[in-house]
Amino acid sequence: MANTVNNREVILDTMLLITKEGKHSHIALRGVLDKYQYLEKKERAFITRVVNGTLERMIELDYVISLFINLKINKLKPVIRAILETGVFQILYMDGIPDSAVCNEAVKLANQRGFRNLKGFVNGVLRNVARKKEEISYPNLAVRYSLPEWIVKMWEESYTEQEIEVMGAYFLAEKPFSIRFDPERIQKEQLIKLLKEEEIESEEIPGYSDALYLKNIDYLGKLKSFQEGLFYVQDISSMEVGRWAQPQNGDYCIDLCGAPGGKTIHLSQLLKGSGMVDCRDVSEYKVDLIRENLKKSHIDNVKVKVFDARLLDEDIIDKGDIVIADLPCSGLGVLNRKPDIKYHLTEEGLVSLVELQREILKNARKYVKPGGKLIYSTCTVNKKENEENTSWFLENNSDFKLIREKQRIPGVDMGDGFYLAQFQKEKHDED
Numbered sequence: 001m002a003n004t005v006n007n008r009e010v011i012l013d014t015m016l017l018i019t020k021e022g023k024h025s026h027i028a029l030r031g032v033l034d035k036y037q038y039l040e041k042k043e044r045a046f047i048t049r050v051v052n053g054t055l056e057r058m059i060e061l062d063y064v065i066s067l068f069i070n071l072k073i074n075k076l077k078p079v080i081r082a083i084l085e086t087g088v089f090q091i092l093y094m095d096g097i098p099d100s101a102v103c104n105e106a107v108k109l110a111n112q113r114g115f116r117n118l119k120g121f122v123n124g125v126l127r128n129v130a131r132k133k134e135e136i137s138y139p140n141l142a143v144r145y146s147l148p149e150w151i152v153k154m155w156e157e158s159y160t161e162q163e164i165e166v167m168g169a170y171f172l173a174e175k176p177f178s179i180r181f182d183p184e185r186i187q188k189e190q191l192i193k194l195l196k197e198e199e200i201e202s203e204e205i206p207g208y209s210d211a212l213y214l215k216n217i218d219y220l221g222k223l224k225s226f227q228e229g230l231f232y233v234q235d236i237s238s239m240e241v242g243r244w245a246q247p248q249n250g251d252y253c254i255d256l257c258g259a260p261g262g263k264t265i266h267l268s269q270l271l272k273g274s275g276m277v278d279c280r281d282v283s284e285y286k287v288d289l290i291r292e293n294l295k296k297s298h299i300d301n302v303k304v305k306v307f308d309a310r311l312l313d314e315d316i317i318d319k320g321d322i323v324i325a326d327l328p329c330s331g332l333g334v335l336n337r338k339p340d341i342k343y344h345l346t347e348e349g350l351v352s353l354v355e356l357q358r359e360i361l362k363n364a365r366k367y368v369k370p371g372g373k374l375i376y377s378t379c380t381v382n383k384k385e386n387e388e389n390t391s392w393f394l395e396n397n398s399d400f401k402l403i404r405e406k407q408r409i410p411g412v413d414m415g416d417g418f419y420l421a422q423f424q425k426e427k428h429d430e431d
């Protein structure tokens with residue numbers, strides 16, 4: 001198909017979808033890449049890089065823009081603001097594009113979108129940024145790493161400035177892309193060979209014999225190996241849940257918040273077709289996602305259903321050998337994958353998440369059979385949702401003991417920021 005698409009228009013529309021209409025960035029971007037599958041790999045990579053980069057660095061970009069304008073950034077028209085943000089991102093972080101080209105394209109775009117009268121303004125701001133970029137300095141960690149100030153303040157209560165810098169830098173750096181496969185279904189060497197035939201380079205991950213890093217991924221959906229479910233995209237940190245759980249042959253595992261199915265699939269594969277994973281999530285839509293992934297992965301020792309984990313299910317009390325509570329959380333460990341999370345979160349939102357987590361944990365504990373395991377996990381870095389929930393749990397459940405807990409710090413530990421706590425329910429004397 002002839003390329004009649006202007007990449008910068010696609011970028012602008014995607015940005016507006018996210019910033020104005022509130023669409024999640026990864027969903028908006030996936031939709032756009034699905035729609036423009038026929039574009040050259042290079043163009044798709046450009047669109048992805050500018051959208052993700054602009055979102056990741058938006059606080060910094062807005063700060064830079066505000067140095068060169070005489071009004072508050074939020075007084076700018078959304079289209080003009082997005083044109084400036086994406087333009088400043090390219091000027092500061094994409095060396096391959098001449099600054100003059102960035103300015104010219106931005107001016108053209110403003111004109112095309114009906115802002116003829118603002119062409120000079122856009123041109124002036126971008127040319128000034130280009131001219132003075134070496135002189136820009138950042139007033140604090142929040143601006144330097146594009147983190148909302150309240151998040152930095154919250155982390156300052158638990159982490160050193162150096163640790164926050166390491167996390168901030170991790171979220172802005174390019175991350176390796178990890179996948180996990182089932183060695184019972186495909187050998188590692190065989191998968192590496194298949195991927196190579198699909199022009200995907202892979203790299204082994206020390207300590208993870210059933211996982212690989214993939215490089216030069218463009219559009220995962222078109223890989224035959226992916227369509228056939230020969231691997232599942234999973235971050236290293238998330239793989240730890242299955243590794244901690246270590247299900248034994250015949251175990252009954254309960255995954256209370258299971259969509260889209262990553263941990264359930266891992267557990268099911270570790271069970272080697274024996275036992276059962278009872279996987280739930282709160283809506284039909286979410287449960288369909290689980291079903292789709294199970295089908296693709298050729299998994300059949302999983303039972304799936306819609307169930308609100310805030311409610312008590314009398315039928316599974318004391319039944320679970322392993323109960324997984326991989327709960328909804330603030331997601332502060334995955335800001336690299338979902339850069340818009342940080343702009344939607346609020347301090348009040350965090351408080352209600354802790355309440356939700358405790359509500360679910362109150363039921364989760366009841367499903368663990370005496371001697372069984374409960375694994376609580378989140379993909380966040382927030383003591384209130386993590387370590388403090390664990391302390392609260394232990395204070396209120398003397399029949400459980402903490403076997404281990406770990407806060408995985410992004411940039412220090414491998415993979416995303418993630419928290420795990422493993423509890424064991426004590427056995428009754430007669431057991």
Ligand SMILES: C[S@@+](CC[C@H](N)C(=O)[O-])C[C@H]1O[C@@H](n2cnc3c(N)ncnc32)[C@H](O)[C@@H]1O
Nearest residue numbers: 257258259260261262263281282308309326328
């Ligand atoms: C961190 S994600 C789970 C990821 C999943 N364990 C995996 O590995 O693919 C949290 C999930 O909790 C679900 N959830 C939120 N509130 C819930 C509730 N009240 N009951 C059950 N699931 C809920 C969300 O729909 C979301 O899919």
